Amino acid sequence: MPIRTLIVDDEPLAREKLRGFLEREEDIEIIGECRDGREAVATIDRERPDLLFLDIQMPELDGFDVLEQVDELALPTVIFTTAFDQYAIKAFDVHAVDYLLKPFDRERFRKALDRAREEWQRQQTDQVKDQLQSLLAEVASRRSRHPDRLVVKTSGRVIFIKISDLDWVDAAGNYVRLHANGESHMLRETMSRLEERLDDSQFIRIHRSTIVNIERIRELQQQFHGDYLVVLKSGQRLTLSRSYREKIQHLLDTSL
Secondary structure, three states: OOOOOOOOOOOOOHHHHHHHHHHOOOOOEEEEEEHHHHHHHHHHHHHHHEEEEEEEEOOOHHHHHHHHHHHHHHHOOEEEEEOHHHHHHHHHHHOOOEEEEEOOOOHHHHHHHHHHHHHHHHHHHHHHHHHHHHHHHHHHHHHOOOOOOEEEOOOOEEEEEEHHHHEEEEOOOOOOEEEEEEEEEEEEEOOOHHHHHOOOOOOEEEEOOOEEEEEEEEEEEOOHHHHOOEEEEEOOOEEHHHHHHHHHHHHHHHHH
């Protein structure tokens, strides 16, 4: 992946010299040149370069002003360029990876560029690590909220039931009855707690004592007085409580 690089200098000859050096580097992509600080701020915010060669002394906004006005999230790796060495300490205070004192030769330029490459690669590695950690945390969070199986212990046996195999669930006192693959299993759990553990994009409560796998619903049948029955693909008929009717109707309408 090329290092997207922006050149900022108010002197045309200085920009030309940097461009000539950079064009010889295979991993560098020059995305633009800016002639002053205001143009640089706009370009950095818009283009989000990886590397910035930034002159310090420029009209209106100097190099330090540019960095102050750029969105912090858009700040690239910075190499300062200047004809005056009194800015060196301040340049490193703003975390520049190097400081090129004009006139500089190709060898000094390469040293600065190598430092910039190392910093850019470190940032890329850190970014990948952060993204991976975020992904793992999200997966762990989803698994804790929505397990992919339930564990039923009965008569000295431990039975693992895949959530995707569940057809429907009904309440049975202090237990819930899990209906899956043509069998029923008792699990010591409350309906409310089980409902929290199930993915609400896959399971819906149709009655105070009934939860249904949406994918198992074949049809809704209207009964007398506006009541409905939920008919599953297995032929099982379940009562749809009036208090849950609007919720299931909306869900079915949006899934069509």
